[in-house]
Amino acid sequence: MPKTLDISFFEQVYQVARLIPYGKITSYGAIATYLGTAKSARMVGWAMNGAHKLDPPIPAHRVVNRIGLLSGKAHFETPDTMQQLLENEGIEVKDNQVVEFTKHFWNPIQELKL
C-alpha cells in the first residue's frame, strides 16, 4: 500500500501551506476545510509549530486566523517578524491585523479544488 495515502493531517497541511502564492494569505480554517476536516483548524496551527524546522520552510506568515489576525506572530523569531514578512510581500498590516484581508485571501478550496 502506498504511503501516500497514509500521510497524516500534518503532512497535508504542509503540502497546502507551501502552495500559498507570494503576496497571498489564507486561514487555518480554510486549509482545514480544504482537507475535509473543518473542525481541525487547531491542528493546522499546531502543524505550523514546527514549520520553520522543515525543509523547505513553510511560509507560516501567510497563514492567519479567519479574521486576518496575526495570531501566530508570537511564534516567530520576534513578534514583529510575521508582520515584516507580510509587509515585504505587499500586504498591509495594521494593529496585528491584515488590512483588506479578504482582498489578499487565498482560498485553497477555490484555487485547488477542480
Next chain:
DNA sequence: CGATTGACGTACG
C-alpha cells in the same frame, strides 16, 4: 500513562 494545552472555528443558548 492520564490530563492538559494549543498559531482555530463552529455550534448552540
Next chain:
DNA sequence: TCGTACGCCAATC
C-alpha cells in the same frame, strides 16, 4: 448579536 461549550489530534506536563 454576544458569550460559552465543544471538537479536533498531536505534543507536552
